[in-house]
Each structure stands twice: as structure tokens, then as C-alpha cells.
Amino acid sequence: MQPIIRSTCENHGQLKSLMSEVCAADLKLVPRKADSPALPYHHHHQPPVTYMHICETDHFSMGVFLLKSGSSIPLHDHPGMHGVLKVLYGKVRIRCFDRLERPSSTPPPPPRPQSGPCVLSPDRDNLHQIDAVDGPTAFMDILAPPYDPDNGRDCHYYTVLAEVEGQQQQPGQEVWLREVSQPADFWCGAEPYPGPQVCL
Template sequence: MTEVDVGVRQNMPYFKIGIFLLPPSGVLPLHNHPQMTVFSKLLFGTMHIKAYDWVDDVTSSSTPKADSSEREGHEKGTISVRLAKLKVNSEFTAPCNTSILYPTDGGNMHCFTASTSCAVLDVLGPPYCDPEGRHCQYYRTHPFANFSAEDKQLPDDEKITEYAWLEEIDKPAGLSVVGALYNGPKIVEK
């Protein structure tokens, strides 16, 4: 067996590391990491994290039950939404445990809101890659009550507030993520 047989090559990037610096009240909007595993570590500061996982076998009529302020900027009619369950809705202060986001579990769609100046170290594997279907998507949330679920009834004991409909949107205007190459000491295998 060779590297070609398993779809890897020597120069293939297996992961990417990023550090996100947010000022007080700074927001990294609701986004995802498709087909990726992400290790996140809050390095300093305090931030609120709200994260969702998809509910796989539920679709929507995609027609809002009623017009609402959530629908600003939309024409009347249908929009494409998908049901997600709230996984995390908490404030974290460094030092705290590292979180792990898996492709389908752990809060893969998430939003960071800085309570104080803060920094988050992310290790993404494999990294974003548009040709391979791993591109960042952004979402707008809609309350569960705004749409009806066609394929599945939620269990009676579930809290409706733990669910939201997510609508894919364009990258939010004004969002700027600036990348830079690592220029520190060389990382070598031992």
C-alpha cells in the first residue's frame, strides 16, 4: 500500500493553526468547519460561545409561520433552513479546558462573542479547502417556532428553546479575518 492508495501525499497540509484576537464585544459570527475536527483553546480573556449541531433527519417547509423581524432583508416566501440543536451556550474564562469540535458533534456551528479582550487558538484538521468541499459557511438563526418540522416530531420532553433553524448566509459585511504565516522558531520532529 502506498500514500496514493489512501489519498495522502507528502506535501499535503494535515492541519492549520490560527489565533483569533477579539476586542471586547468583538464577534466571530456563527460559522462552521465542515468535515473538520477543531481543537480550540481560550488563551486569555472571557468569551461567550454559542454552538449548534445539525439534527440530521429534519427538514422544514422553509416557509415562515409569520413575518418577523428575523426576516429583515428577505423577500416574502421560502428560505432554506436546516434544524440544529443547541450544544453550548456558556461563558468561558481562561484558563479553561480545550474544546473539541468534530465534523458532526461538539458544536461544529458556533459563534464567539468576546466579553473582554481575548484570544483563541484553533488547530483545524484538515484545513479549509474549497475544492474539497471544506469552505466556511455563515449562518443566521431563526427561532424554532418560526418554521414547522416536516419529517420528525421532537420528543415532548425536549425544550424547544434548545433548537433553532439555521439559514446559510453570505459572509457578513465588515467581517475581516487576516491571515499571516508563522515566522517563529522552526518546528521539527524529534
């Protein structure tokens, strides 16, 4: 793997372009088979989501999240952080929220290609929920700077208030979010990363 991440901020476009080319085989990942447990994951004491740590510096973190069938990473934020996310196999549904204090001069986001990388910034798509759709899935995740609770970059979880069950939220619709503690049915385990090491 090329040491491209050093220039995340300067060459955001290049990073996004390279991320669009990354596939599971590049990271020596074997797509997991569908797993449909009869009981929710917390009854199995197995994490619904696991993380493969690839590398982390003061400037960025890089890894792979693997979601089991039917699991989700609940609505959470990335305070003051940029990020790029690329699905490696399977399918995800991403539901993003922006805070209303975003500067009104910010142009609307371009439409996303079906399988291109998703980009988040401190003021756009910074809050999101990620659901595995139709089976297990995995995505590569680069965050810059990384989470760092000592420097105000802790992960917070949220729930959408006053949402009617089963009703689709419309794009641009204003909703209230309430900060909640980490949902009891979500936790993230760790597993070894089998792919090439990053040269820093």
C-alpha cells in the same frame, strides 16, 4: 514546540490534554489591553479579528485568533473537520449548534471545564459563534483537516431564524439556521506570529 500535531487523529486525547496546558506566554503573546472604540470596528477600517498563522499542512492548520473588545466571529461551520480551540487570554462565549441528522446513538457531550479546550467534530459543535466577553481575547485554533474550498471544506456563515431578540436559547432547543453571506461587519486581518516555530 513539540511536533505533536502529526498524530492529531490517533491521539486526540493527548492533543486535548496538551492544549489544556498551552498559555499565552508559550506563544510569546502579550495579552492586549481593553479597547473600547466609540464606533463599530468597520468604521475604523480595522479588522475586528486578526489571525496569526502558525503552520498549515494538508492535514491540519494551526493559528491564533485575536478578537478585539466586543467583537465576534459570526456563526460559521467547519464541514467535515475536527478542531480544538483553547483560550489564551481573556474570555469568550461560544455558542454551538449541531445538525439534527447527527446519529442518535452519539452520547451526550461531557460538561466542559471553565477554561479547558473546546473540541469540535464533523457532527458535534461543528457550527459555532465566538464572542469576546469583557475585553479582548485570543484563542489558539487547530483544525484537522484544514479548510479547503476545492475539497468541499469551505466556511459558511449562518444566522439563527426566528430568534427572539435578547431571549436565551435553551440547551437542546431546535432552531432553524439560514446560510448567509459573510457579515459585512466581520472580516479577519492577519498579523505576524511571534512564537516558536513548529517542527514538522
